[in-house]
Amino acid sequence: EPEVTQTPSHQVTQMGQEVILRCVPISNHLYFYWYRQILGQKVEFLVSFYNNEISEKSEIFDDQFSVERPDGSNFTLKIRSTKLEDSAMYFCASSRTGYSTDTQYFGPGTRLTVL
């Protein structure tokens, strides 16, 4: 069964450093998402992406964040200058369509630790 993959599984970085989290969505999917989950808290939507453009972003997704689909398979989340409060699990998801009858498939997540 096709699945969403994410690398690395765990990333440790120093405050102020740039990080890039990588995701390989399911191959025939067209809509891509990033969510994050701070330890012990809810899963929060960050951004959705379709046709090489951001479709929607949350208040969390400020100028420090960017997303990109650099080639036909990868989908990346970049945090330019990490803060302590960026420490969280980051989940990538994809769906074939963006319709509310469709399913989002999630990756296993990248645990980001900012020291």
Add this chain to the structure above:
Amino acid sequence: DAKTTQPNSMESNEEEPVHLPCNHSTISGTDYIHWYRQLPSQGPEYVIHGLTSNVNNRMASLAIAEDRKSSTLILHRATLRDAAVYYCIPIGGGSNYKLTFGKGTLLTVNP
């Protein structure tokens, strides 16, 4: 987005049925009701969704109240692998949807 209310936690025994309730009294007529779950240390996973009629799939059944203000996810025979946080998420009709997760219900399954 419609607000949802779910019990913080529920407990079940292995092999027994589990009924997980969700109240979504502010749901609009075109909102689909999706259920996702999150196993420990994993990403969320789709379980089932419906609009008005009850729905069944290989994982679970979804019973939707006639007035659509509540729904119940039914696991027919709970296994240890079903221990997870279960989220009920109403999603508006149309495209470009995002999932808005609440706190969900933590299901504990006892052997």
